[in-house]
Amino acid sequence: MSMSDKDSLVLQELCNALADGAITVAQHRRLSGLLRDSAEARQFYVRSMALSASLFQYAGEMMTEAPDARSSRPRNIIRPGAWWAIPIAAAAMLVLAFWFGSNRSIENGTGSTSEPESEEMVARLSGENGCRWTGSSIALGDELRSGQRLDLLAGAAEITFDSGAQIVVEAPASMEVASAWNAVLRRGTLKATVPAQATGFRVANAAVEVVDLGSEFSMIADENGGTEVFVQKGAVETTSQDGSQENRKRVVLHERQARRFARSGVSDVANREEKLMRLSRRLSFQRIKRPFGYAHWDFDVAKDHVLTAQTADLPAGSYEMTLKHGTALAALQTAGRWGSALNLDGNTALEASFPNLSARASRTIAFWTRISPESELSEAGPAVAWLFDGKEARLFRIGWNRNPAQGAFGVLDARMGRRTVVGMTPLRDGQWHHVAVVITPNRKNEMQIREYTDGRLEGIGVRAGGKRRGNEAVEIPTNVLAIGGTSPSSEHFRGGLDELYICDRALAQREIAYLMQTNQVVIPDLLAAD
Amino acid sequence: MLLMTQHQRRIFSYIYTLVPDRHNSEDILQETSLVICEKFADFEPGTDFVAWACQIAYWEVRRARQKFARAKVIFDQEIVDAVAETAGTMAEEITQRHEALEHCLRKLHPRDRELVLMRYEPGSGVEEAAQRSGRTLEAAYKALGRIRKLLLDCVTQRLEHATS
Numbered sequence: 001m002s003m004s005d006k007d008s009l010v011l012q013e014l015c016n017a018l019a020d021g022a023i024t025v026a027q028h029r030r031l032s033g034l035l036r037d038s039a040e041a042r043q044f045y046v047r048s049m050a051l052s053a054s055l056f057q058y059a060g061e062m063m064t065e066a067p068d069a070r071s072s073r074p075r076n077i078i079r080p081g082a083w084w085a086i087p088i089a090a091a092a093m094l095v096l097a098f099w100f101g102s103n104r105s106i107e108n109g110t111g112s113t114s115e116p117e118s119e120e121m122v123a124r125l126s127g128e129n130g131c132r133w134t135g136s137s138i139a140l141g142d143e144l145r146s147g148q149r150l151d152l153l154a155g156a157a158e159i160t161f162d163s164g165a166q167i168v169v170e171a172p173a174s175m176e177v178a179s180a181w182n183a184v185l186r187r188g189t190l191k192a193t194v195p196a197q198a199t200g201f202r203v204a205n206a207a208v209e210v211v212d213l214g215s216e217f218s219m220i221a222d223e224n225g226g227t228e229v230f231v232q233k234g235a236v237e238t239t240s241q242d243g244s245q246e247n248r249k250r251v252v253l254h255e256r257q258a259r260r261f262a263r264s265g266v267s268d269v270a271n272r273e274e275k276l277m278r279l280s281r282r283l284s285f286q287r288i289k290r291p292f293g294y295a296h297w298d299f300d301v302a303k304d305h306v307l308t309a310q311t312a313d314l315p316a317g318s319y320e321m322t323l324k325h326g327t328a329l330a331a332l333q334t335a336g337r338w339g340s341a342l343n344l345d346g347n348t349a350l351e352a353s354f355p356n357l358s359a360r361a362s363r364t365i366a367f368w369t370r371i372s373p374e375s376e377l378s379e380a381g382p383a384v385a386w387l388f389d390g391k392e393a394r395l396f397r398i399g400w401n402r403n404p405a406q407g408a409f410g411v412l413d414a415r416m417g418r419r420t421v422v423g424m425t426p427l428r429d430g431q432w433h434h435v436a437v438v439i440t441p442n443r444k445n446e447m448q449i450r451e452y453t454d455g456r457l458e459g460i461g462v463r464a465g466g467k468r469r470g471n472e473a474v475e476i477p478t479n480v481l482a483i484g485g486t487s488p489s490s491e492h493f494r495g496g497l498d499e500l501y502i503c504d505r506a507l508a509q510r511e512i513a514y515l516m517q518t519n520q521v522v523i524p525d526l527l528a529a530d
Numbered sequence: 531m532l533l534m535t536q537h538q539r540r541i542f543s544y545i546y547t548l549v550p551d552r553h554n555s556e557d558i559l560q561e562t563s564l565v566i567c568e569k570f571a572d573f574e575p576g577t578d579f580v581a582w583a584c585q586i587a588y589w590e591v592r593r594a595r596q597k598f599a600r601a602k603v604i605f606d607q608e609i610v611d612a613v614a615e616t617a618g619t620m621a622e623e624i625t626q627r628h629e630a631l632e633h634c635l636r637k638l639h640p641r642d643r644e645l646v647l648m649r650y651e652p653g654s655g656v657e658e659a660a661q662r663s664g665r666t667l668e669a670a671y672k673a674l675g676r677i678r679k680l681l682l683d684c685v686t687q688r689l690e691h692a693t694s
Contacts, residue, residue, distance in 0.1 A: 016675040018550050020649075020656050035609050042616040047627065049550050050617075051682055052650070053543035054628045056552060058635060059650035377560060404538060404563045405556050 003040050010034075011041055015048040119442045120146040120461055122180040124508070126166070127158030127285030141288045143440075144177045152188065158285050159183075162450055163457045164509030165194045165201035165212070168283060180460055185227070191218040191279060197456040197513060204241075208261035211237040213252070218279040226262035228269050230276055231255055240266050292505035294521055295319050295354065299498055300339040302329040307342075307350070312521075314504065315355040321481075324349040325488050336498035337368040337432045338519045342483075346379040346494030349485035351476065354502070357386050358478040360445070364507040365398060366436040366515055370496035371410075371428045377402045381491035384500070385482040387474070388416055388447075395474055395486065398437050399493055400427050412437075412458065414449050421449040423458035432496070434516040440506045450506075455513040533579045534566055543624060544584045547617045548591045548610050558594050562587045580621060588614055626692075627685045634684035638677065645670065646677045 003011065014031040017023040023031070034041040121143040128140050134151040138144070144159065152171040160166045162180040169175055173188020182202040183190075194201045194212040201212045203219060207227040210217060215234030221227045229238055231253045239250050240261050251266070253259060256276065258269040269275065293313030301308075307329065309319035323329055326348025334343040342350075365384055382397035394417040401413035407422030410429075414421050414437040427433050438450040451459035475487035481502070485492035499519055507515070515521060534541075541562060546555040565586050573582055591610065605613070617624070635643055641663075648659035649670075660670035 012679060013675070016671075016678060019678070020671060020674060021551070022656070022671065032605060032609055035605070035613060039616065042613055043620065045613065046547050046617045046620050046624070047682065048678070049547040050543050050620075050624045050627060051631065051678060051685070052550070053539075053546040053555075054631050055646060055650040055681075056546075056652075057539055057542075057628075058632065059647040059654075060652050377564065403556065403560055404534075405542075405559065408535075409563055409567070 003034075003038055003044075007034065007038075007041070008044070011044055012048070015045060019049070019052045119444055119446065119448075120179075121162075121440065121442055121448055122146045122460065123159050123161040123177045125157060126160040126508075127168075127287045128155065129157075129283055129285050130155035131157050132171070140286065141290070143442075146177065146179050149174070149176045156283050156285070158287075160508055160510070161198070161201070162460060162509060163201055164198040164455075164513065165192060167192045167203075170283075180457055185219055185221050187221050187223065189218065189220045189279070191232075192216065195510070195513065197452075197454075197509065207241055207263075209239045209241060211239075213237055217253075220275070224262070226260060228258060228260045228275070229253060230258040230269070230272070230279055232276065232280055242266075290505060292503050292507075292521075294501055294503040296521070297321055297352075297500045298339060299333070299336060299342045299500070302333065305329055307352075309352065317353055317355040319352055319354060321350050321352040321483065324351045324482075324485075326484070326492075334496065336496065337370075337434075338499050341368070341370075341496045341498035343496050344383075344484045344493050346375075346381075346492045349488075349492060350483040352481045352483070353479065354386070354481045355479055357481060357502075358388060360389055360441060360447070361504065362438075362440045362506040364436060364438045364503040364505065364512070365501070366434070366503075366507075366512060367500040368432050368434050368496070368498040369427060370430065370432045370498075371400060372430055372495065373428050375400075375428055375494050378491055379494035381485045381493045382482065383484070383493045383495065383497055385476070385486050386480060387476060387478050396439070397486070398435070412451050412453050414439075414451055414459070416447055416449065419447075419449070421451055421459040421461060423451045423453045425453040425456075425458060427453070432498070436507070436512045436515070438506045438512075452509065452512050455509070455516050457509060533573075534563060534583070537580050537583060538563075539628070540580050540621070540625060541583050541587055543628070544614075544617055544621075545587050545591060548588070548605075548614055549594065554594065558587065558590050561594070562590045565590065581618070584618065584621075623689075626689055630685045630688040630692075631681060633688060634681050637684060638680065642673070642677045642680070645673055646681075649674055 011034055014023065014027050017027055018031065035045055123144040125138050125140055125142050125144065131152060132154040134153055138150065152169055152173045154171045156168060156170045158166065158168050159177065167183060168191045170189040173190070174186040175188065175190065176184040178184055181200065182204065185203050185205050190203060192201065192203060192212065193216050194214065196214055199212060199214045203210050205221055205227055207225055208229060210219060210229055213235045215236055216232040217236045218230040218232065219227055229236065233255055235252055235254045237250055237252050238259060242261065242263055242265060258272045258276065260267045260269050291313065294311070295314055296310045297307055299307060305323060307321035309321070311319050327345055332342050332344065332348060333340050335341065369383060380400055380402040382399045385395060385397040388394040388396040396416045398414050401407050401409060401411050401422045406413070406420055408424060408426065410426040412423035412427060412435050425433065434454050436452040440448050442448050448461065450457065473487040473490040476482045483497065501515065501521065503521070542555060542559050545558050545562065549555050549558060562583065566583055569586065573579065595604065645659055645663050648654055648662055649656055656670050656674065657667060660667045663670065665673065
């Protein structure tokens, strides 16, 4: 049956009403009739609904930027809205993040110090030695934002990135903190120390791009645009920025090797050994101690149906974890990553009173988890949760991602209200994984979330997430830590949980890695920069 | 599951056509992803992955319909089947339309573009878009209807132009 013009108009109206969730029963009946009787109507309907499906995706991608600006505006975070572009591998993500970040930096030229647009905190000034800065001064301990440029007139500065990479910059120097994974060195001397979990960290400028392959390396960028690269330990991959894309050959430099990159090409470094000696000397830095309080549940012993916590420097309280509903504690205990662990069965929830937990403040939540590949979607409830800011709409929860619209399936998922950040390592593999989630208020008092899986930074940002209907039943009061579920009727978490720490400060990657390796909270004096 | 990641958008579009509710469609997409993971060994490399995945999605839609049975506005199975068959034959065209839509969005008046993107943002809806754009709810519904027609026409013209 061919549609009349009138039918076409009616069909369009009906499709609009359906797409906007405003269709009446009578309209739905009419639409059903048209779809039943007319192939033409069905084709129109499919095009119309597919348009809405596409718009969901484009809107997710363009969420904070106008389409006209998309091609020109640099992006250094991957937006969850672009969910068909889920990162396949960490390496690919890092490459993209770096590419956008470093190109933006280079294109920006060498103007005066300017405030970055981004509020994303990606690094920290962790040490200083007689620093004098141009522009706004940076104090020891200050958080540094993505895109922040640093012009050092005198002294030396130590910067610790959230990825765990650490650089020392010696004046006179000009550089940019592009992201947690890369920096731009315009001028001056830089030495980078990169732990295994931050492999892939990059430093670039107009002459060369240096990618860490597990190393210590240094760079000296001179006024004429040339840059010398030295490898003290391990290896780096260098790519000359000179010439066309095709001519940009990648060269791996190994320990004690060095190259000079300039417009004229790549050459050996004069006085290499002498420079390597100079670059290898250790500088002393002034650092600030950043003590923190914490609560630790080891889940080793359940006394009188209570799991006790070790606490330090936290407000007075019991912090004891008790069964809220579900299986008796004794039946939940199993061999853990360290001693015993809780083996949550997907029906059980526990609670612990935790004074001030709901306050808007920095926290680090770290624990070991083991999730079976057989875990079902209905068992993807929160491993850890609490009401943030005292509002039910702001449930903060950590679990695994069951929604492919938000990121890879089964990866770490930390969510605050409708904001969510997902990781990259699938957790649903039956193995123990160490996860850490760091929440910190930024300058706008928005909460930034950082996620680490097995010590490696995998997610960062204040990101508006995909759908979450907000219909999760929540029956926990403020300042109460919920484990395994937030109400008897909501989804529960099924999986192992061990060595849960909640700290009242944002831990750095090194502290998280130390905690993972030793099951001890770090003693600040023992770890440089933290 | 590179294939799933590559084609997730198309599978979502197919599901949404059968179940035109974003949240329900995303739930079904989740279930579909899980089944695809479980049955991936059955997929024959070299054959049409999207068609195979949409078959799985179709059965997940059928299964999910039981959950929606109480909803007042749910299509009869007969209509879902007819629409599914139509959607299956239009897969290539829908992909082309998706690509053309990006161009058409750029051509929209900035105020219209802002409204439609606000409406379709994750977690948003018509009411939120109306509020944020300073329109009444009725005006927002009307504007969205008009903008969708503009976009549908623009996409159609662009595809016709490309083939002429």
